[in-house]
Each structure stands twice: as structure tokens, then as C-alpha cells.
Amino acid sequence: MDGVSDSVLVVDDDDRIRASLRLALEDHGYRVVDAADAETALESIGREVPDVVLLDLMLPGIDGFECCRRIRREHDVPILVVSARADSHDVVAGLEAGADDYIRKPFDMPELTARIRALRRRLQPTATLDGSSELRGAGVWMAPDRGEVRVDGQSVHLTKTEFRLLLEFMQHPGRVFTREVLLDRVWDYGYFGDPRIVDVHIGRLRAKIEGDTANPTRVVTVRGFGYKFDA
């Protein structure tokens, strides 16, 4: 852990879950900060931005969705939503509120730590395949090593996950990616991920780089297969 251990902010209103997660994550070498509600969590982030946020959606007062949106307004920190409800509706709503990934309660510790590691990896600066520092296509310009993206000359802010997704597309213009392949390459989960994560993130990416999200021209859907980048 490079001498300085990664910090995880655990937001959950269940004392016992917080206590057990603190024990388990500390055993895995993480530094754990916890919060029992959204207000405390936002305060804590205001003091120090953690490396990963583990956010329960069912919180008293400000709920997890709103908390997620508020964190996202100010910070890029990867958010892993923890939900007892695995209904489509909750998962999609959580992702749309700005979460990078979700995991269902109860989870296995190895799975949880694998996801945290994957989220952390996405924070690392990324190099392009051919070593060049810039990519262009369809009016989009990106500098992977500096984390900058411009669409038609306008600077656009992407989250880490959105950035990785766009990078994957722009490195292989015209190639059709299935959602499973994207899960594997961007989220680093192989078969364990939920394809809905990809759909929601594609939607958010489109909102930022497409002129008309209803008729996308850059990241287009290939019916029955997945998505591709039209350069």
C-alpha cells in the first residue's frame, strides 16, 4: 500500500455492519472512516476526501441517492453503493445518482475488496496503447495521461469511470464492445458484474459528450450486441 494505506469511508446506519466492516477492512490494510448518516459522511468528506466511499442507500434523513449526488457535485472519489435491495429500480437509481458500482448485501469480503481495488485502479493515470498522449475522433479530444477531455473544443469533466469508458472506446474506434467485455475491461470484474452498470454509465457519458442524447452519434448502440464509438 505504498506506505500510506488507502482510506475507505463506510456510510451505513447499522452500527454492527460498520463495526464488522471496520474490522474486516482494517485487516485488509485499509484505513477506515465511518459515518452513520449522510450528514456525517458529507462533513467527513469535507475534512478529508477518502480514496473510496462505501455508501449504503437506505439511510435515515438524507438518503443514499441524495448523498451520492452531493458527493459527486464536488468530488471525483469512486463511490461503491451497497444495497440491501437488488431491485432494478434501486440499482439504476443509485448508479444514476453518480455511483461507479454497486454491491449487494450480504457480500463476501473477497468480492468487496476486489471491487475496491478495481475502483482504485481506475484512479491511476492511464497510458494509451501506442504510447501517444492524445486521442481524437468525432470531435472528441482526450489526453489520457492528464485526464483531460474536450468535446468540440469545450472542456468536459468526466468521472474516472466515465473517463475509462471513453478511453476504451476511443482506443478502438468502430469496434463493437459487448457489455460483458466492457465490464471486464473498464470495471475489471469479468463475469461478476451487472450489465446494467454499463448501460447507466453509457447514459451518463452520452449526456456529457453527445449533442442529442436521444440520437447519439458518438457512442452508438449496436442492437443485440453492445456499443461502439463512431469516429
Added chain:
Amino acid sequence: MRTRRRLRLSVRLAVTFGVGALLVSTLLASTTYFLSRRYLAREQEHTVLRQAYFNAAVVRGGMQAQNPNVPALLDVLPAGIGTNALIEQGGRWYSTSLTVSRDGLPAAVKLPVRDGEVVQAWIRINGAPALAEGIPLPSVDGAYFQITNETALSRTLEVLRAVLAAAAAAATLAGAVVGWWASRRLTAPLRSVAAAAERIAVGDFQTSLPPETDVELGGLVDSFNAMVDALKERIERDARFAGDVSHELRSPLTTLSTALSVLQGRRNELSSRGADALDLLSGEVQRFQRLVEDLLEISRADEPGAPVDRESIRICELVLQVLAEGRYGEVTTDIDSRLLDATVEGDKRRLEQALRNLLDNAQRHGGGIVRVAVEPLDDAVAVVVDDMGPGVPAADVERIFDRFARGRLSRRRGSQGGTGLGLAIVREHARWHGGHVAVRNRPGGGARFQLELPTSGAH
């Protein structure tokens, strides 16, 4: 117990209406016919008798003359077509026609005339109906007879009979048609109720009947719709309850499994007895976790009308992918190459789970997986999982797919961490995709589970 099924209501009503119409129309037609016949016959008798009197008077006048010439007399009689006259005088007979002689006259006409009576009677001449009159002429010691052919009248009656019979037949048919139509009209709401009930039976709870304007039928429709709503609410409540229970169990389970993972990470700090107890605990918590997941899955299957996006899934790819997850080791696969592009319209997650549950079942209870095959069927594809266990007793072939069937099965199948819901979930998911799952024993021993799913594309 079998009840003998009666004829369909519509047929019975049609027959009833038809028979009713037949009775009424036959009665009316025969009454009409007999009244008409009597009236026409009377009219004819009257006319003919009047003519006979007139002719008799002419004959009597002619015969009272000196040297009466009887044959000449016959010739001058005003006679219509088909009318023959006979004159008898002192035992001698004169006739206008060769075909009609005194022998043609029945005794019933001749005898009373001899006694001085006027007679009129219906007779048959060569099979044809005729009216015969006999008028005694005592002043000239003779009698006048007249025979009128009445074929025309009988023709008229025949036509009338035919027309009335046709009308009766038409009325009968019309009655049957009206009966059939009325029954269709009457049973239409019944049929729509039956169709709706069928849809509900297969789980489509969006079904409701359109409002009915008729008061009596409206009552049926209203109470049916109310019943559907109540049923739906109840099923939803039951499903929600199971779902809520599972959700509530998730929080303590999260704590349990997280705390256990801490203990497992420090296993070497425990004594060997402590480590054994930890392993037992871990195994059971995992099983508990699976049970909660399965309960949730089943309750979701029970929840009517949960919207799900269906997509085209390549079934062979899915099978290989699940096998590649590495939980089942090396498995012999047998995939029909014609099926490589076969797709199933459905939910990938459900199909994966159905498949995993079948494979888990073979591994836990069937002594291991022998072979996994994908085989073509008509408009469907069969995923076959063979195991090398003892097979399934005939009595359990259906029950094995029931929820928590384990306790009721005629043979214990061991309990190596199964939840008792795995095969029930397979059945739910198969049904959800419009397919089904069955088990039978392989000739070589062991069980063969076959999951059949309707395909969407061409093979």
C-alpha cells in the same frame, strides 16, 4: 371423478329454440291447412250442388216432354270441364262420358237416391278426387247424377301444403339460428370471463374485463374484476412479505459474514477446535446467505407483473460461459453445432441461475456432472444435465421441483448445503421463459435433467 359432459350450451339452446319453433309452426301450419281445406271444399260442394240442382231441373223438364230424347238431353246440359252427367230412367243409364259409367258410382251415392234422397259425396274416379251428386227425379221415374273432377282443388291444396311445410321448416331453422345467436350473445361474457381466468391462471394479473352496460352481466364483470384485484393484492402481499423478510435478513447476514471473514483471516490464531467451529459457522452462514437469496428469487417470481427487459440470448454461449466460471471443473459438453446461433428471448440472469442451479444440483446430490448437452427440439432447445447419482424415484419426478421438497421426497438426497429451493427456482425460471424442466432416469443410471426453452431465431 369424471362428470359426463353435456352438449355445449349454445347447441342445446339452438336445439331447444329449433324444436320450439318447429312445434309452433307445425301447429299453425296444420291449423291453417285444415281450415283452408274445409272452407275450400265447402265452397266447391256448394257451387257444384247448385249446378247439379239446376241441371237436374233441366233434365226433368226435358224428360217430361213427349218422346224425350235422353242422350240429346245430356248434350245440352251446361257442364263445366271435368263434369260428367249420368241419367237413370227406369233402370236405363245414359252418360255424357265413356269413362264414367254407372259402375263408377259407389253404392253410397246410388242407394239413397233410389230411396228419394239427395246425395252429395266425395269419391275417387281412377284415383282422382271427385264430387258426386245424386238427385232423384220421382216425377219422371229417374235420377240425375253428376260427377265433378276436383283435381284442381286438390292441386291447390297440395301447393298450400307445400308452402306451409316450407314455412314451418324455415321457422324451425330461424328458431335454431336465433337460439344459437342468443346463446352466443348470452355466453359471450362467460367466454370472456373464462379467457380472463385462463390468463390469470398463467400469471397475467394485468387482466381485467371491460365494463359491461347490462346490469346483470355488469354484476358478473364487476365481481370478477374485484376478485382479480383481491387475488393480485394477496399474491403481491405474500410475495412482498417473503421479499421483505429476505431483505431484513440481509443486514444481520452482512455483519455475520463480514465478522466471519475477520475470524477466517485470523484462523491461525485459533485452536484447532475453534477453527473447526469457525468452519462449521462459515459453511452455515454461506448456506443461510444462499437461502435468503433463493427466497428472494422465488418471491420475485411470485410477484405478478414485475417488468423485465427481455433480450436475445445465445443459449450455447450462455451454457459454455456458466461452465467456464470454474465451479464445476472439467465437464464433458455435447453441443449440437446447428444450435450455435440459437437464441432464447429472455432474461440472462434468470437463465444463468437456472443453469447454475441444475449444475449445483448435479454436483451436490447427483454425485457429479457426467455431461452437459444442448439439443434441438421443435421450436425449442433442450439443455441436458446428466449426473451419476442414484437417479430419481418415480414418485419424486414431479415433487422434486417443489419448494423445500427435500423433506417430502421418498428418498433422502443428502443435504450438502442446498437450500431446498434450487430446483423450484429452475422451474420458475423455465416457466417464466415459456419453457419447462423435467427429470428422468438415464438408461445407464443417474438422473437426466432437461431444461426446455422456446427459441426465438431459426436454428
